[in-house]
Amino acid sequence: MKNYSEVYEQELINNVIPFWMKHSKDELGGGYFNCLDRFGNVFDTDKFMWLQAREVWTFATLYHEQEARSEWLEMARHGADFLAKHGRDAEGNWYFSLDQYGKPLVQPYNIFSDCFASMAFAALYKADPQEKYAKIAKDTFYNILKRQNNPKGKYNKAYPGTRELKNFALPMILSNLALEMEHLLDKKTVDDLLKSVIHEVMDIFYQQDSGLILENVNLDGSFSDSFDGRLVNPGHTIEAMWFMMDLGLRLNDQKLIIKATEIALRTLDYGWDKEFGGIFYFMDIKKHPVQQLEWDQKLWWVHLEALVCMAKAYAFTGKNECREWFDKLHDYAWNHFRDAEHGEWFAYLNRRGEVLLPLKGGKWKCCFHVPRALFQVAKTLQQVAEPAS
């Protein structure tokens, strides 16, 4: 599938990365502009730590794994300097957002800011092995492990004891972060963490009866018949499944890869909108109305992560069904999300696949899912032969 590989690589190098190189650098305030309209104009100057960190990760990773272009490393360092200088409170927790010049706006209530910060500095250390980068990555990582059982801390609004749920997102992200951090951690820490997150994802959150993964379960893993407990986020599941496939490769565990492929295929079938195409954002496992008003929208990251997942599933298992899904997802994503006129990809489509918000970067979209997916697909499919026709 060299052809696909080349198409994805060209899109990454010639369309997507130039958009961010051109529009997102904030020379005045430091760091990156996250909020860019269709044309790349800055429409808001707030700095969201998730997104700043993710852009650092992207440029550092491309420099280290794609091509050692000095402007990419410089771009990564530019964001990292801003993060290192302004991103943390006195206890080392990462704020959620800062203003253009680095003054804190929103407190560190969200542990994923910390996850993406440690991922960013771990990647930057690979590209530029300065001890200060390793230290931030490690300090942040151990702080995450310390906070992981009560990630929201004092901002947690759940009353203790009535309905204690655990959420899928943290083990899911940790399953990716463990590999991203491996070069900075001792073997036992990595081995223990991998074992624990694989168990959480594949045994606790995965439901044998439905073949689906729930976003929230009771602490003992049982089903909670509540809005949170009934929630399925197909995009989350499918993204987590390619993290599992990477872990299967790393641990030489083909069974894990096969199981992850099965769950991803089941979830694609479940989450696919049979009327208008695309993957729903949120669903209720009992088919009740969900709380999320945006449930039927089609989001860029969901479809890009699904492309990565099916590329890997096909490369690692050779299953024809994965190839068919890849083709179907490719057609949907390239026809609906890609902006052929003004570069980069749209983020939010309505159920019918029409653009809902004409932005290229916003509070949640930045230089991350699109380039990471293009890079992952290109790399994965490089060595994969076309199926015999």
Add this chain to the structure above:
Amino acid sequence: MKNYSEVYEQELINNVIPFWMKHSKDELGGGYFNCLDRFGNVFDTDKFMWLQAREVWTFATLYHEQEARSEWLEMARHGADFLAKHGRDAEGNWYFSLDQYGKPLVQPYNIFSDCFASMAFAALYKADPQEKYAKIAKDTFYNILKRQNNPKGKYNKAYPGTRELKNFALPMILSNLALEMEHLLDKKTVDDLLKSVIHEVMDIFYQQDSGLILENVNLDGSFSDSFDGRLVNPGHTIEAMWFMMDLGLRLNDQKLIIKATEIALRTLDYGWDKEFGGIFYFMDIKKHPVQQLEWDQKLWWVHLEALVCMAKAYAFTGKNECREWFDKLHDYAWNHFRDAEHGEWFAYLNRRGEVLLPLKGGKWKCCFHVPRALFQVAKTLQQVAEPAS
């Protein structure tokens, strides 16, 4: 406009109220079921304090102002007993939600739970003047005044000092609550509060240049060029404008009524979807992309509050434009929200006016906006003559 008045009253008495009488009473756990599907089946048993209180208000108010049906008073008391028994923490703050049997689920981070609780008990005291109801209404009300400058308390995630915004919702709700509580408060408290909320709504949040009301402004009333600062919520504005008209009537201030009518008309024109009809949920005053993915959806309460607003504006000013808007809103709302087959009204439509979530009650919809609006329109239009044709 007696014809409209009768149509709205019939809808209230024969369609909407019977739906809640039949489906929402929880004989086992106490209080009301809030989450009802299209047919009235309970799909979730959580009890949200906003909604429990609003249903108490509705039944108490109908008993007192529409007709003294004993089953309505009994229904109001049934909810009030549950609220009084389980709704508050040790400091008298109202939880956000409880489970079916009254165990706290979500902490009292949301001051509107308190607003609707005091409104509920104040209305119930009118219907059934027991001192215990007055005490809960007053204790809660004074607690709101104490908390109003930092309503989220320790759950406030804004970092102090960088961007201090104030939000429109609280003065807006207080402008209605002040009248709802008037029989329980001394004259000076009411007079001072009315003066202050009218100033906040009509001078601080209202923007002379655009003729619109912003959801959030800097503490000094100036514009904040940020996601929150740029946000316009047309439904909020329009609802607040009928609160202002009620205050204009109460204070014998025709200028206030005329100004509120102007702002409401301007907002309707601004918020109306010229392509598909209906009023948008969220807009950005600088036409930038908003954060709210549900921005283009059509919500029941927005349209029902707009009907109340235009009914009052027409009744109080006689302006023909208000009558035209009433007709237009009536057609849209009755054709899109009303469920002719299974009773009550739908809540959430997509931009095209198609049902997005087929529920009659959920986390935010209950026995409140539909019956209150039907009651208000019916009462308002009873004495209004048809315009000369």
